[in-house]
Amino acid sequence: MKLLSAQQLRAADQFTIANERIASLDLMERAARGCVNWLNLNFPELGAVAVFCGTGNNGGDGLAIARLLYKQGKKVSCFENKLSEESEDYTANKKRLPIPLNYLNETNFEELLATINPETLIIDALFGSGLNRSVQGFSAKLISKLNQGKNTIISIDIPSGLFAEFNTTHIPKAIIQATYTLTFQRPKLSFLLPEYGAFAGKFHVLDIGLAESFIEEQTSPYNYITAEFVKNKLAPIKTPFVHKGTFGHLLLIAGQEGSMGAAILAAKAALHSGLGKLTLVSPSCGLEILQTCVVEAMVFRSEERRVG
Structure with a gap:
């Protein structure tokens, strides 16, 4: 499996949107459905869920997941950490959200986090793979506080605060320590590197239908070998009478x-x-x-x- 950079994966997003003639909002919905299907399969007794969103597209994924889980009858609470101007798809999913949104800030975040019990599943959709500098300030405090809890944390696409490739300049306290990471289409290189890969917990690759033809045309020095690849591509096929x-x-x-x-x-x-x-x-x-x-x-x- 060819590993791509964050920039290449964004290009694959854009190519899929342009050539499949699918709106970016619909592609986001496809990704959210994939996450919800995984959650239903792996957490069949899922109770309360707390979704933490930034205001970019990763946060849009989180809002879509929150809406889909709520429609399935799950007890869902949603929290927004305003990072910058909202992306279009985040705003669209915010308008679709059927539950109140809790707005986090320096003065109220500890009080709001105290309302979340340890059995609540936390979904991390604060920062996505487009992050290009270490998380600082209030967002770093929020991440540190979430890491201190005993909750299961599921990161969407990538743990918030982690770069998709190399992380030599990072502050570990400002990276979500995920229990599981549901990553889209391809693992991120950083998941496989010893210094910071542990932040992803156990990662699972969700196929969201990005154009494989485009992905195969990309150049990359990195490949991820899976058991399925070995079985299908490398292991020889033996017939009954071979020597x-x-x-x-x-x-x-x-x-x-x-x-x-x-x-x-x-x-x-x-x-x-x-x-x-x-x-x-x-x-x-x-x-x-x-x-x-x-x-x-x-x-x-x-x-x-x-x-x-």
Whole structure:
């Protein structure tokens, strides 16, 4: 799966809108439905929900999710953190919202947050992937306060405060610590990097129907390998009468006294790749262990200096 930058994903949005002839508001609704479907599948006993929105398109996603959940009979409360001028789609979804909107500010936010009990599911739609500087001021205080609670937090597209790519200049306290992240079309590179990937929690990719033809034309040095990709693209298809020699012969030299576990793991991984034959060369101390744990492999002592 090709990973795209935030800029490339925005371009994919625009290409889809122009070529599919779908309004940006309808594309936002499609994304919101995908999130709600995921919530219903993974939280079938969902009770109260608190949705925190900025005033850009990520906040528009949040308002659409709030409306759809409310129409399903969920107990929904909605909170706005005014960041700048409202985007058109945010304003449109604000007009559609059938419940009151709570406006957060420096003087009331702690009091309003105190009304949310620990069992309430929090949806984070404060900042989206277009963020290009660290969150500061009141918004940073709000994020820090949300992180201090015990609630399950689900971030929409990206945890608020996290950049989509590299985050070397970031302040960790000003990034939402998500339990789950529902990201659109592609994972963000930052989800996969050790320094800040943990902020995304467990991420799930939702297909919102962006034009795959456009995405495949984009250049990127980064790819994300999924189990489905390995199964469908890499694992060879074997018919009943094929010979094992047709699928490759791997020589694996591994192991030392007291550390045979790595050799076993490497051998089992090699067999799972679909190869036909595996030869293991290891010190004599590992012969019995390897022949017991990896019965499919041919095992030779390294002292023999001979491979079958």
